[in-house]
Amino acid sequence: MLHIKCPHCGMRSQNEFSYGGDASVKRPELNKEISDEEWDNFVYNRKSLRGKHLELWQHLSGCRQWIKVERDTATHEIFNTYKADEEIT
Amino acid sequence: MQKYSIFNLVKNAFSNHENWDLAWKDPTPKEEYDVVIIGGGGHGLATAYYLAKEHNITKVAIIEKGWIGGGNVGRNTTIIRSNYMHDENALFSEFGMDLWRKMSQDLNYNVMFSPRGIINLAHSDAQMNAYARRGNSMRLNGIDAVLLNREQVKEIIPMADFSEDVRFPIFGGLMQPSAGTARHDAVAWGYARQADSMGVDIIQNCEVTGFDVTAGKINGIRTSRGNIKTKKVGLCVAGSTNILAEKLNMTLPIETHLLQACVSEPVKPILDRVVTFGAGHFYISQSDKGEMVMGGDLDGYNSYAQRGNLPTLQHVLTEGIAMMPFLSKLKMLRTWGGIMDMSMDGSPIIDKTHIDGLYLNCGWCYGGFKATPASGWTFAHTIAQDRVHELNAGFSLNRFSTGHLIDEKGLGTKTWIS
Numbered sequence: 001m002l003h004i005k006c007p008h009c010g011m012r013s014q015n016e017f018s019y020g021g022d023a024s025v026k027r028p029e030l031n032k033e034i035s036d037e038e039w040d041n042f043v044y045n046r047k048s049l050r051g052k053h054l055e056l057w058q059h060l061s062g063c064r065q066w067i068k069v070e071r072d073t074a075t076h077e078i079f080n081t082y083k084a085d086e087e088i089t
Numbered sequence: 090m091q092k093y094s095i096f097n098l099v100k101n102a103f104s105n106h107e108n109w110d111l112a113w114k115d116p117t118p119k120e121e122y123d124v125v126i127i128g129g130g131g132h133g134l135a136t137a138y139y140l141a142k143e144h145n146i147t148k149v150a151i152i153e154k155g156w157i158g159g160g161n162v163g164r165n166t167t168i169i170r171s172n173y174m175h176d177e178n179a180l181f182s183e184f185g186m187d188l189w190r191k192m193s194q195d196l197n198y199n200v201m202f203s204p205r206g207i208i209n210l211a212h213s214d215a216q217m218n219a220y221a222r223r224g225n226s227m228r229l230n231g232i233d234a235v236l237l238n239r240e241q242v243k244e245i246i247p248m249a250d251f252s253e254d255v256r257f258p259i260f261g262g263l264m265q266p267s268a269g270t271a272r273h274d275a276v277a278w279g280y281a282r283q284a285d286s287m288g289v290d291i292i293q294n295c296e297v298t299g300f301d302v303t304a305g306k307i308n309g310i311r312t313s314r315g316n317i318k319t320k321k322v323g324l325c326v327a328g329s330t331n332i333l334a335e336k337l338n339m340t341l342p343i344e345t346h347l348l349q350a351c352v353s354e355p356v357k358p359i360l361d362r363v364v365t366f367g368a369g370h371f372y373i374s375q376s377d378k379g380e381m382v383m384g385g386d387l388d389g390y391n392s393y394a395q396r397g398n399l400p401t402l403q404h405v406l407t408e409g410i411a412m413m414p415f416l417s418k419l420k421m422l423r424t425w426g427g428i429m430d431m432s433m434d435g436s437p438i439i440d441k442t443h444i445d446g447l448y449l450n451c452g453w454c455y456g457g458f459k460a461t462p463a464s465g466w467t468f469a470h471t472i473a474q475d476r477v478h479e480l481n482a483g484f485s486l487n488r489f490s491t492g493h494l495i496d497e498k499g500l501g502t503k504t505w506i507s
Contacts, residue, residue: 001398001399001400002398014398014400015400018389019389019390021344021391022344022391036490037490039490040342040489040490041340043433043489044342044433044489044490045340045341045342045489046331046340046341046342046343046344047331047335047340048331048343048344048345048391049331049335049391050331050332050345050393053391055390055391071390073345073391073392073393073394074392074393074394075394076392076394076398
């Protein structure tokens with residue numbers, strides 16, 4: 001069982017969360033000329049890193065906020081969690 | 090190579106079975122090969138076998154980081170089927186069914202192929218309609234499909250819950266009678282033994298650390314056991330695809346996810362079919378040892394752990410008990426996990442790449458095991474002829490940018506859509 005610390009509610013079990021995938025993916029800017037390759041990268045292509053991975057989770061059965069989680073995809077260790085709009089240095 | 094036969098079995102009995110040949114050798118890597126296959130799983134071994142058998146290319150090496158058969162070919166739930174609706178998947182899988190039927194003779198190795206039939210249960214009128222449509226599509230492609238009503242299903246699997254007041258009553262099901270199971274380890278070992286006997290080098294405990302690419306052409310690979318020169322490299326590494334793609338500066342429409350399976354304690358024969366639950370994702374069959382073999386959904390987050398987590402297992406088994414309540418009385422014997430190369434449309438990729446001489450075989454999602462022979466056969470063709478076969482033409486890498494997705498179930502990595 002993963003234990004995820006929601007930045008709004010505190011430590012909760014994995015059962016309250018739903019997964020949202022790679023958080024480093026950026027939607028191409030609006031009103032700008034966008035190539036097929038850029039769309040491809042946004043919609044389909046993923047690095048799927050082994051090791052430290054910044055990802056989105058939603059606290060679905062809690063505050064319903066989207067959050068960012070820094071987790072190791074090989075060991076499942078969770079290093080840190082952030083609010084969705086928090087700048088990560 | 091010694092042939093496996095009743096005569097050789099009797100003959101070797103007189104020497105206490107101490108004089109059998111090794112099934113495959115343990116060679117040191119040569120300096121150069123015509124083709125290098127990365128990944129000694131089912132697909133990699135089958136590819137090497139068909140390269141030698143169908144295309145007469147025998148200067149081939151299989152590079153495996155661990156040991157052959159230690160990955161997904163030894164971790165799956167052994168289901169073999171071709172009950173697909175879309176032409177690309179249906180024709181490819183049905184071609185594979187034919188290879189499965191001949192496999193034990195072809196490999197001189199008993200893979201215990203058991204065409205016991207698969208039943209997908211339906212739990213609503215709408216689902217019955219959808220199954221009728223899929224069944225008709227299958228039959229148009231020459232695949233056997235039978236639509237069963239509630240009574241017919243009850244006759245075949247009376248141990249399922251047929252009460253009226255359950256949340257998901259059984260309305261009927263779609264059966265593919267020719268589907269079945271096989272002994273997964275034997276598939277890996279059978280392909281390995283034959284490939285080895287035709288001159289393929291199976292190199293285990295050898296990790297690929299890099300690629301030698303110049304001017305858009307592959308010239309060789311770097312491994313933990315030295316550099317190997319080659320003009321053609323086939324990637325067959327399932328859940329590790331993204332790790333190797335990163336070394337090639339490629340980003341793929343693949344995410345690596347965790348899928349669990351489990352077996353119960355062995356019990357007397359009760360279930361002689363493969364059955365899937367239609368209101369969720371759960372499948373079950375009974376092994377020859379009597380264990381109930383079960384599996385279901387992904388754990389749902391990116392993972393390379395090969396080790397599962399309890400919430401998903403509990404969710405999957407809850408579905409199982411809803412379908413067959415007797416399962417709640419059984420003890421769990423083993424659970425395990427494997428890492429899946431989940432493609433974004435749920436269908437595989439067998440294609441050339443933008444790098445000359447680099448070929449890609451990945452994106453098998455939940456269905457890698459049953460695809461083993463067809464995947465090996467078409468991948469060998471793609472590598473040997475440097476062009477895709479019509480059977481794998483649809484499984485192209487660029488279909489994601491051109492929009493020709495093969496969305497069999499309309500889901501890939503995003504399990505919450507189902």
